[in-house]
Amino acid sequence: MINLSSLVHYKIIKEHIAIVTLNRPESANALSTQLIETINHTLEKIAQNPDIYCTIITGVHDRSFCAGADLKERLKMTDEQVVDTVSKIGDMVTRVEQLAMPVIAALNGVAFGGGLELALACDFRIASDHIKLGLTETSLAIIPGAGGTQRLPRLIGPGQAKRLIYTAQPIGAEEALQIGLVEKIVKSTDLLNEAINLAKKIIGNGPIALRQAKIAVNTGMQTNLAMGLAIEHESYQQTIRTKDRLEGLRAFQEKRKPNYKGQ
Numbered sequence: 001m002i003n004l005s006s007l008v009h010y011k012i013i014k015e016h017i018a019i020v021t022l023n024r025p026e027s028a029n030a031l032s033t034q035l036i037e038t039i040n041h042t043l044e045k046i047a048q049n050p051d052i053y054c055t056i057i058t059g060v061h062d063r064s065f066c067a068g069a070d071l072k073e074r075l076k077m078t079d080e081q082v083v084d085t086v087s088k089i090g091d092m093v094t095r096v097e098q099l100a101m102p103v104i105a106a107l108n109g110v111a112f113g114g115g116l117e118l119a120l121a122c123d124f125r126i127a128s129d130h131i132k133l134g135l136t137e138t139s140l141a142i143i144p145g146a147g148g149t150q151r152l153p154r155l156i157g158p159g160q161a162k163r164l165i166y167t168a169q170p171i172g173a174e175e176a177l178q179i180g181l182v183e184k185i186v187k188s189t190d191l192l193n194e195a196i197n198l199a200k201k202i203i204g205n206g207p208i209a210l211r212q213a214k215i216a217v218n219t220g221m222q223t224n225l226a227m228g229l230a231i232e233h234e235s236y237q238q239t240i241r242t243k244d245r246l247e248g249l250r251a252f253q254e255k256r257k258p259n260y261k262g263q
Contacts, residue, residue: 007035009060010045014200014203016051016207018049019196020057021060022060023060025060028064029066029115030068031066031068032073040092040095043096053262054101056106060108063110065107065108067112069086093121094147096118101210103124104126104198106126107127107133107191108128108188108191110131110170111132111133113144116135116148116152117144118146120152124183126182127185129187130173135164135168136169139168144165152165155181206242206248207262208242208262219231220232243261
């Protein structure tokens with residue numbers, strides 16, 4: 001029996017930052033059914049904790065963020081089981097995207113296939129300078145099935161997305177930065193600290209405002225401008241009657257750091 005809790009390391013630091021670390025280094029953090037189950041369980045704990053204002057997802061060591069599907073496991077599956085497993089990966093990735101707080105992908109190593117699709121569901125991607133990324137599925141005679149054909153073109157444009165998907169060729173960190181696939185590159189030794197520093201800047205802001213800003217951006221991008229502006233207005237209204245908004249005004253007036261409570 002595999003201890004499922006060992007597949008994902010989960011801890012909370014600085015009171016409001018969750019760090020989720022994938023821990024199958026012997027399999028390049030490939031998404032086995034057990035790892036998917038454990039990630040889902042971890043995401044549920046995060047979603048139910050109102051004191052978490054930002055989440056970081058990374059991998060153990062510096063070789064692999066996530067190499068995608070567990071192909072050794074998949075060889076033993078029927079066609080129906082493969083479809084079911086891909087659906088479960090897609091659902092897990094969507095759960096990451098739907099977390100109420102900002103989510104940072106700290107890409108410590110390769111992110112291929114479902115691993116890159118997991119990173120695409122995060123709000124930001126910080127990458128170690130040595131990593132490789134790619135949607136490599138067409139080299140296996142399949143296509144990205146956990147959101148890659150939809151999230152990647154929305155992030156970097158259809159032309160670049162089609163190039164990566166059609167060729168199945170991985171790219172390095174520098175090219176990923178140039179085309180907007182990652183937001184920042186750092187040395188491997190600095191990666192987690194960089195992600196934590198970004199998270200610390202985020203959690204200093206109003207948690208309700210962070211949630212509503214994420215809703216406004218993510219939902220608004222799926223609509224036209226007029227509808228997006230209406231969504232923004234509704235999200236803005238959700239912040240007006242909060243104690244945090246009044247605390248922000250008082251802190252500004254008193255020239256001090258605000259103490260937001262998520263209320």
